[in-house]
Amino acid sequence: MADASIFPAAISGMFELLSPVPPGWGGNLLRGLANSLQIAFGAFGLGLLIGTLGAYGKLYGGPVIRDILAIYTTIVRAVPELVLILLLYYAGTDLINRVLEAMGYAPVNISGLVAGIVVLGFVQGAYGTEVLRGAIKAIPQGEIEAARAYGMSPGVMMRRIILPAMLPHALPGLANLWLIATKDTALLAVVGFSELTLETRQAAGATKAYFLFYMAAGVLYLLVTLSSNAIIGRVEIWARRGMPSIREA
Amino acid sequence: MTETAVQTFRIAPKQNGDTEARRLAPHRIVLALIGLGLVAASIFFLRWDWLPNYYGLIAQGLWRTIWILAVTCVLGFLLAVPLGLAQAAGPAIVAVPARAFCTIIRGTPLLLQLWLLYYGLGSLFPQYPWIRESELWPYLRQAWPYAVLALTLSYAGYEGEVMRGAFAGVPKGQLEAARAFGMRRFTILRRIWLPQAIHRALPTLAGEAVLQLKATPLVATITVIDLYAVASRVRQDMFITYEPLLLLAAFYLVITGVIVFLFRRLERLIPSKLG
Known part of the structure; x- marks a missing residue:
């Protein structure tokens, strides 16, 4: 590794510490990475769902729905994710347990995975709403009017016209959201969910090799980002097929 | 329908x-x-009966949050200008490291960068006697220099990418005209290129400043007492969950509003007539 020279004490021990079998901590890091990716996927999917509905509501909904959505996106985008995660995490689990108690059921323990997905998905939904709203507005509106003139129901129109037509406009924003989702999973370390950053911290604390483990986790995150970028590039080429080439911003 | x-x-x-x-x-x-x-x-x-006991602490935390936000935004922007310039117009020897820096910063979570600097670098420093004997050591033992460094680098990484686009977006004719006037390269940068690039980047600067504000509570995880840390302290002291968090959210909403308002004023100061 390149940083071996900054690490005077433990050059030979580095690989031992990082090995994936029990004396090393590599397995823990990989398990944390798997957890992080799981949450990122779930949160991104949930965010897409909320975002699609939100964008639809913001564009075509009634005045009340529009105002409520405006409040949702404004507040979520103005308050730090860390604070939102804490608020939603505690308030959400508390609320569910109180409802269950009122209905006569025993309180449940909500798994960190589900809570993480729901909380991050809620945050992602706000950003997704704005991204998708912009993308739908970028579709030539004549296409939507033509679809209506053909008598398509809103569901069919969304599936056949709006979603495919907006995809190339939405992809850069969605790619950004995906990268934010992978990085925001690190915030769940603060509420004690054992994703990559918290696993790293525990490994580093146990072995005292702080620099080594944080660098290793950084490399893992970077690999996720770079491979995502490669895949997103391919998807973008696919989604833009038949369209004029991308203009350099 | x-x-x-x-x-x-x-x-x-x-x-x-x-x-x-x-x-x-x-x-x-x-x-x-x-x-x-x-x-x-x-x-x-x-x-809310705990509130009067914590006025001083809240004011202190608020001040520290705003102070960190302002310092890291200014320093980060100063760093972002050369980063953007290097990527937009520099030779490969500066463009490649600048791009690598931006990719690494944007590709890893800020929380990890913060912990890498504070716990990682912080644990390496004491091994070297010359660092311990240097004048900087009293500062290196505290948490806030690491917080400021991490947030500055993060802001520079994100904003460097924006500045790259802004520098590249200035019409070439402007620069050619400046060169035709016989301006030196530094004068072109100072009088023509930089002002127009900043003007182009201004709308995103407000967004980046809000993002930076939302990143500041992370410094509480390395023992810097900002607004968020004060709220956590209240939660621990008083055994209450929601009240400090709600108050915290309200504070951040207000600060965000102030940032957006200030940048809107700033934007209005510059006559906008983009061709």
């Missing part, structure tokens, strides 16, 4: 175009009343 059909035709905005009436639409009054009701309910039904 009739609602949507009306929306897409251009007649709709003219029919109910007077925005004043829309702003005071009855449903908005109802929403505002519900909002006020929620605020009133949280004031009356939640516990």
Whole structure:
């Protein structure tokens, strides 16, 4: 590794510490990475769902729905994710347990995975709403009017016209959201969910090799980002097929 | 359905175009009343008796949050200008490291960068006697230099990418005209290129500043006492969950509003006539 020279004490021990079998901590890091990716996927999917509905509501909904959505996106985008995660995490689990108690059921323990997905998905939904709203507005509106003139129901129109037509406009924003989702999973370390950053911290604390483990986790995150970028590039080429080439911003 | 059909035709905005009436639409009054009701309910039904004991601490935390935000935004922007310039116009020997820096910063979570600097670098420093004997050591033992460094680098990484686009977006004719006037390269940068690039980047600067504000609570995880850390302390001291967090969210909402307002004023100062 390149940083071996900054690490005077433990050059030979580095690989031992990082090995994936029990004396090393590599397995823990990989398990944390798997957890992080799981949450990122779930949160991104949930965010897409909320975002699609939100964008639809913001564009075509009634005045009340529009105002409520405006409040949702404004507040979520103005308050730090860390604070939102804490608020939603505690308030959400508390609320569910109180409802269950009122209905006569025993309180449940909500798994960190589900809570993480729901909380991050809620945050992602706000950003997704704005991204998708912009993308739908970028579709030539004549296409939507033509679809209506053909008598398509809103569901069919969304599936056949709006979603495919907006995809190339939405992809850069969605790619950004995906990268934010992978990085925001690190915030769940603060509420004690054992994703990559918290696993790293525990490994580093146990072995005292702080620099080594944080660098290793950084490399893992970077690999996720770079491979995502490669895949997103391919998807973008696919989604833009038949369209004029991308203009350099 | 009739609602949507009306929306897409251009007649709709003219029919109910007077925005004043829309702003005071009855449903908005109802929403505002519900909002006020929620605020009133949280004031009356939640516990706020701890508040007077923490005024000093809250003010201190607020000041530290704003201070960190301002310092890291300014330093980060100063760093972002050369990063953007190197990527937009520099030779490969500076462009490649600048791009690598931006990719690494944007590709890893800020929390990890913060912990890498504080716990990682911080644990390496004491091994070297010359660092311990240097004048900087009293500072290197505290947490805030690491917080400022991490947030500055993060802001520079994100903003460097924006500045790259902004530098590249200035019309080439402007630079050619400046060169035709016989300006030296540094004068071109100072008088023509940089001002126009900053003007182009200004709308995103407000967004980046808000993002930076939302990143500041992370410094609480390395023992810097900012607004967020004060709220955590109240939660631990008083065994209450929601009240400090709600107050915290309100504080951040207000600061965000102030940032957006200030940048809007700043944008209005510069006459905007983009061709």
